[in-house]
Amino acid sequence: MTTAVGRCRDAGDRILRLFAAFTCSGYLFYLCLLLPSIIGQADRFDCWWTPVAVTAVFGTGFLFGLSTLASDGAVVRAAGCLAAITYLIALATGLWAWHGPDLTDGQAVWLSTFPGVASLAAATAWRPAIAFGHMIVGCAGAQYLNWVARDSGLTSALVPDIVFTVMFCSLFVGAAVMALRTGRIVDSTMDATHATAAAAAASYARTVERERIDAMIHDGVMSTLLLASRHGVTPSLSTQAAKTLQQFDALRAGPGSDDRFGAAEIVTHLRIAASDVDEGLTLGIRRGPGSETLTMPADAVRAIGAALAEALRNSVRHAGPDAERSVTVRLADDHLGVEVADTGCGFDPRSVPPHRLGLAVSITGRMVQQPGGSVRIDSRPAAGTRVHLGWSRP
Numbered sequence: 001m002t003t004a005v006g007r008c009r010d011a012g013d014r015i016l017r018l019f020a021a022f023t024c025s026g027y028l029f030y031l032c033l034l035l036p037s038i039i040g041q042a043d044r045f046d047c048w049w050t051p052v053a054v055t056a057v058f059g060t061g062f063l064f065g066l067s068t069l070a071s072d073g074a075v076v077r078a079a080g081c082l083a084a085i086t087y088l089i090a091l092a093t094g095l096w097a098w099h100g101p102d103l104t105d106g107q108a109v110w111l112s113t114f115p116g117v118a119s120l121a122a123a124t125a126w127r128p129a130i131a132f133g134h135m136i137v138g139c140a141g142a143q144y145l146n147w148v149a150r151d152s153g154l155t156s157a158l159v160p161d162i163v164f165t166v167m168f169c170s171l172f173v174g175a176a177v178m179a180l181r182t183g184r185i186v187d188s189t190m191d192a193t194h195a196t197a198a199a200a201a202a203s204y205a206r207t208v209e210r211e212r213i214d215a216m217i218h219d220g221v222m223s224t225l226l227l228a229s230r231h232g233v234t235p236s237l238s239t240q241a242a243k244t245l246q247q248f249d250a251l252r253a254g255p256g257s258d259d260r261f262g263a264a265e266i267v268t269h270l271r272i273a274a275s276d277v278d279e280g281l282t283l284g285i286r287r288g289p290g291s292e293t294l295t296m297p298a299d300a301v302r303a304i305g306a307a308l309a310e311a312l313r314n315s316v317r318h319a320g321p322d323a324e325r326s327v328t329v330r331l332a333d334d335h336l337g338v339e340v341a342d343t344g345c346g347f348d349p350r351s352v353p354p355h356r357l358g359l360a361v362s363i364t365g366r367m368v369q370q371p372g373g374s375v376r377i378d379s380r381p382a383a384g385t386r387v388h389l390g391w392s393r394p
Contacts, residue, residue, distance in 0.1 A: 010183070010187045010190075011182075011183040011186040011187050011190070012073075012180065012183030012184045012186070012187045013073045013183075014183070015179050015180055015182070015183035016073055016076055016077070016124055016180060016183070017068040017073075017076060019120060019123070019124050019176055019179070019180070020064050020065060020067060020068045020076050020079070020080065020121075020124060021065055021068055022120070023061065023064055023065070023080075023083075023117060023120045023121050023124070024061060024062060024064055024065025024066075025065070026061075026114070026117040026120070027057075027058055027061030027062060027064075027065075027083075027114075027117060028061075028062070030113065030114045030117065031054075031058050034110040034113065037107075037110040038050065038054060038110050041103075041109065041110060044098065044099065044100055044101065044103075044149070045094065045097045045098055045099070046097040046099065048097075049093060049094065049097035053090045053093070053094065053111065056086050056089075056090060057083075057086055057087055057090050057111070057118075060079070060082050060083040060086045061083050061117070061118075061121070063079050063082070063083070064076075064079040064080055064082075064083045064121055066079075067079035067080075076124065077124060077125045078125070079121075080121040080122065080123075080124040080125035081121075081122075081125035081126065083118060083121040084118050084119070084121045084122035084125060084126075084134055086118075087115070087118035087121075087138060088118075088134070088137060088138060088141065090111055091111060091112075091138065091141040091142060091145060092141070094109065094111055094145055095141075095144070095145055095148060098145070098148060098149055100149075102149060102150055102151040103146075103149050103150045103151065104150075104151050107150070108146050108150075109142075109145050109146055109149050111142065111145065112142035112143065112145050112146050113142075115135070115138035115139045115141075115142045115165065115169060116135065116138075116139075116168070116169035116172050116173065118134075118138055119131060119134050119135035119138055119169055119172075119173045120172060120173060120176050122134040122135070122173075123173050123176040123177050123180065124176070124180065128177045128181075131173060131176075131177060132170075132173065132177075135166065135169050135170065135173050136166055138169075139162055139165040139166045139169055140162050140166075142165065143158060143161045143162045143165055144158065144162075146161070147161070194365075207276075221244060224241050224244055259297065259298040259299075260295045260296060260297055260298060261295065261296050261297075261298055261301045262294070262295055263287075263291055263292055263293075263294045263295075263331055265301075266294070266296060266301055266331070266336065267283070267285060267329065267331075269301050269302070269305050270283065270301075270304070270305055270308060270327075270329055270338065271283055272305070273305035273306065273308050273309045274308060274309065274312060274327050276309055277309050277312040277313050277316065278312055278316065278325065281312070281325060281326075281327060283327050283328070283329055284326065284327065284328040284329065285329050285331070286328060286329065286330040286331070287331050288330065288331060288332035288333070288335075289332070289333065290332065290333030291331035291332055291333060293333050294331050294332065294333055294334070294335075294336065296336060296391060297370075299370065300370045300371075300372065300373060300391050303366045303367060303369070303370050303373065304336065304338055304367070304373075304389050304391060306366060307363045307366050307367055307375070307387075307389050308327065308338055308340060308389060310363050311340040311363055311387040311389075312325065312327070312340060315340065315342040315344065315385065318344070318345070318347070319342040319343075319344025319345060319384075319385065320344045320345050322344075323342045323343050323344030323345075323384075324342065324343045325340070325341070325342045326339075326340075326341050326342075327339070327340050327341075328341070334392060334393040335390070335391065335392045335393070336390065336391045337388065337389070337390045338388075338389040338390070339386060339387070339388050339389075340386070340387040340389070341384065341385070341386045341387075342384055342385055343384045344384055344385060345381065345382060346379045346380050346381050346382055346383045346384050346385050347379050347380075347381060347385065348379070348380065348381060349377050349379060363375060363377075363387065363389075367389060370391065371394045372391050372392045372393060372394040373389075373390070373391050374388075374389075374390040374391070374392070375387070375388065375389055375390070376388040376390075
């Protein structure tokens, strides 16, 4: 199976949208259920109230569901706020518009049957204390509307009815509040975990950079001194010394937008990153036309080196003891490709839990943050794994 990894919505945002869709379905259910009562009770209110109330209450409920299509969660919360407020306004105007005759046979005003649904919308839009306050006001208003509309001989005690309705609706509103709170906790935990993983990745990048400096000293300074001791001052010695000084001048300037690695430095850096995980591993180098002129930002090279090392570590841990590993580096004049492959047990990338950060942060997250960076993971059970890391000049 081939998978390209992208950024998913936060847990809190997904739960918010789930409750918005659930609340919208509640509005739809009650509209279908109460339609006969709405039509039958229309003549007991002022003529304008029923069509306006039905359109406003159920329209904002459906709008709340449609808001889940928006990319910004603030739109969803705003729609929930509108639905919650509209219900309370409908209750208040219903008391004013009611003119009877009184309801008999234990009937209830249609608007009073679903205060909890409106409070679910309030729970998605406001803090828990305000949402529960909305629920209490909505339940009290709904039962008071019934108390006013029913025949006095059939009216039950108002306060017990309010208490029962509040307790019943509290179950659903409380569940919504806790689910949304859990989503926010998950998001904050993931943010902290990602920050920790990023700090660990930065520490590893510094280690790799120190090894690169060590390699530069060995390949540049030591070889220059050895050449001077054996052959004295020669044109080749001057050329090598000048090149070594240029490399150290680049180091002294520090990393930045102008800090770039040439083809030889890229290969050296990747070789060091791979040998840090598997000392016996040999990189396969494939050079395309113009590859000797390839230059890359140092940050991009470091990111690919760190992602390469993490892919190898994952292979060592999970591919199995008999798996064979290989790393192939392909260079062109404007592109670098790295393939980390093994013949191990493989896996289904879709089954990786969100809390496993090796793929999400250390490989995918690191690569997609680089301009021109890309990553693709090819794997399926019992068929090995191939991790493709790439960079193209933007």
